[in-house]
Amino acid sequence: MASGAYPVQFLHLPAAGGGGGQWRNLGAAYAAVRFLCPQGQSLVLYAADPDGQQQQPQRIVFVYPILPGDAFERLDGATLSWAEPESGNEFALCFLDDAACGAVCGAIAPVVRSPAVDGIADTLAGLRVAREQGAPAPGGGDIAARLAQLSIARP
Structure with missing residues (x-):
């Protein structure tokens, strides 16, 4: 597993009108906050092998660019959720423990704080x-x- 990448279950709730309003489990992955070009700071999900080991080289399965003002919500100690403003799709990451969720939340926090608004x-x-x-x-x-x-x- 890459440094700072944590195992998660990736969940998706389609915007109103799609999917019947039920969360779908999209599978296991590893979550990390990384700088990618040209997206910038992003929440990145990497693929995991069926036995739980990360593939080499790392294969990215989902990228969400983090922008100032984005709203990520820690639902409980080990679940992080957010909604795409444009589409209305909601996503959630269910971590194995509170510490892993806290580490990812801590990496996201400085990015979503807008320096233009602070102070x-x-x-x-x-x-x-x-x-x-x-x-x-x-x-x-x-x-x-x-x-x-x-x-x-x-x-």
Whole structure:
């Protein structure tokens, strides 16, 4: 088994109108959070042999790109679920133990937190105070100049 890949049962609930509203077990797999190109940070499921050993080389059977703002829910200690916003399909991973579920949840958490939203109240308060006092906005008011500096500073 690859480092950081945990055995799971993969479940699927089709969007309303398909599958009769019942969860289907899609089988056993190994779950991990990996960086894939061009998807970026993704929840990746790898195939498992019938005897429970992971195949070499690793064969990916499912990839879900993790985006800021995605909603993953830990239903109980060992079950993680989410819904695709576009299709409405729901998925769940049932881990063997709470620790494995916690490890995957911990790897997902930094990705789904949107840096644009974290600390937004402090940023807005700073802008409001600067405007009221007649001082320039934090970080300078000219966004075009700031973007130019960023693009020049990076190779």
